[in-house]
Amino acid sequence: MPPPSSEGTSVADVVELTKALIAAESVTPARGPVFDVLEAALRPLGFDVDRFVCGEAPDGPVENLIAVRGSGGRHLAFAGHVDVVPAGDGWTAGPFSGEERAGLIYGRGAVDMKGAVAAFVAACAQVPVDAGTLSLLITGDEEGPAVFGTRAIIDRMAERGLAPDLCLVGEPTSTGRLGDMIKIGRRGSVNIWIDVNGRQGHVAYPHLADNPVPRLVRALAEIDALILDEGTEWFQSSNLEATDLSVGNLATNVIPGRASARLSIRFNDLHRGEALVERIRAIVERHTPDAHVVGKVSGEAFLTPPGTFSTLIADAIREHTGLTPELSTTGGTSDARFLSRLCPTVEFGLLNATMHKLDEAVAVEDLRSLQAIYATLIRRALG
Template identity: 50%
Template sequence: MIRAVSTDPVPIAQALIRCPSVTPADEGALDVVQRLLEPLGFDCTRLVFGPEDYRVDNLFARRGGEGPHVCYCGHTDVVPPGNLAAWTDDPFAGVVRDGVLYGRGACDMKGGIAAFVAGLADYLAVHPGHRGSISLLITGDEEARSVDGTARVLEWMAANGHIPDMALVGEPTSRSTLGDTIKIGRRGSLNAHITVTGVQGHSAYPAKADNPIHRLVAALGPLLAAPLDNGSDFFPPTTLQVTGFDVGNTATNVIPAVAKAMLNIRFNNHHTSAALTERLHAALRAAGCSYDLVAECSGESFLTRPGPFVDALSRAIERSTGVVPALDTGGGTSDARFIARYCPVAEFGAVGATLHQVNESAPVDELRRLAGTYREVLAELLG
């Protein structure tokens, strides 16, 4: 039996904000969500992962056992508040002033979770016998390491028969007006640390030295001279940025022994991290470098192409907000990069105007409209 749960997201968001859950601390945030979901008929499982000095609490909740299975994904962890003196109010007080909710997480993304739970309660009040099943994957490890959160929970879900047919991540994707943007993919991100070794010597006798700077520059030159690609249907061109260059040399007449560089490549679906890493190796070999390369990929590029899921999401958003959403792949990485390995995933949420800022906030009216939109999304996907 479904028991009444608030369909107003504001008090839910306030309760979440009042839990100072700076990654990886939970401070009761997931308890707030669990206490709201259980009366709605959800079976809740808490999953704790990570080493003793970095324990991460996660929540998986599911209602129903049949398909289609829709999963809402989000995070209750937040970034540190920063300079407390710069905040007008206590960042964990959840103050409402002049129609705006203030607090760390109001925008990213406790407000989004509150809106989904409120919209979910409203939907279930009208559709208690809906088809399919609904689940929530809420992690406490998105803003920092992102190792013991969504990725680990998905492994558990796969092992226990809980992989959804489609997933919606509630990150704040709207740019200026609620409903104007759905993210259907993200660029991949590859970090590379390059160390080129030469032979130190006097700059007046270069023949007796081997300048690692020259070799490193020769390797980077072709990579920077032309675009890596011209973009694709939904992605801009891949970008390679040199983010660091260091030789540790304070003398003008010394050829150093070592030159180091850091690169970040934001890549579209024309590439994989493995192929780009090999491209870096090839450039370094071609320049005759004696080198060491450490490449780390924080997420591969992914794309959920328009189809039944994305089309249904777009219809629901337009019906609720009156705005036709654009399909976008911009921005950095999110936990959607892990979910894309298992099922189609899209991201939709509030306007991300103040995420991570001092005096982070969310208009009360926007939170309530977002809850209504999530209700329409569930109605569109499950009837």
């Protein structure tokens, strides 16, 4: 099958561009054809396009794109991703067909988040080239490890001296109707692995063995009883969940020599990831001093306090939909956790009801409305 192309497609046509992006199969980590489609849409609009590949296996290689138009004045960046999760089996039509039926466009990535990328590109076509500085920061790895994705884009921007004043992330934030919710922050995420070593032996001779299970269970009981906080004005309370507990013992008459567990903590801005890892390590070591505890922080919590930027977005949404969006910090993590270090960062995009599901789909009407909202936001943000 030849690589998809946007040739013959109007760059200002959000529907056709969405279909072309969907047709460019791009299971994470994405490279090549989907970026070809995007670049072909951006260059006629006056964007300078910088595509680069970085990283090695197992977390790479990853392709990224930085597109910039204009210079001087306020700089508005749009951030997003064109990689998608695997489609799975059972779709009504091909998951990369971009088929349109009854006012809906079907395909993996329709809402998460190729539709929003297409809407922003189409919106740029409605804004004069000399209206300020616009950039698109698009990665091929948001759904995967995200090691060589947006973080690499940020490094590349620093090398080029690019510093946005505002950043809009096009994640699907709407829940019931387009425009009913925007995200002004996200909780942080940390995973923690706990390994407890013992000494294997026969269950009939426990004095000759050392069972690690009771020690791990006691530690987990204390951890489970933790109340990390009661939440804040903008964040729900932090939560800690045990996501795995394993011994791997296939025999009924053997005391195991090892037991392990895994924890996941989603935390608000009262905490830092590494501090939570150390808190868990201290509890575990009280019960089993020789345990091995390793933590991996996926992202810190961040908050862009309500202000000028969120008001600009809310006003644009209200003008085109009549809705006043809820300002929220709910949900999982996104690449906004990295971009928020650069400037005020807010997320707003399509309905999230079908993302990562079979028959993921976006309404044509929502695509056109999102394009209009983005165009209004661009004019006002750069004005």
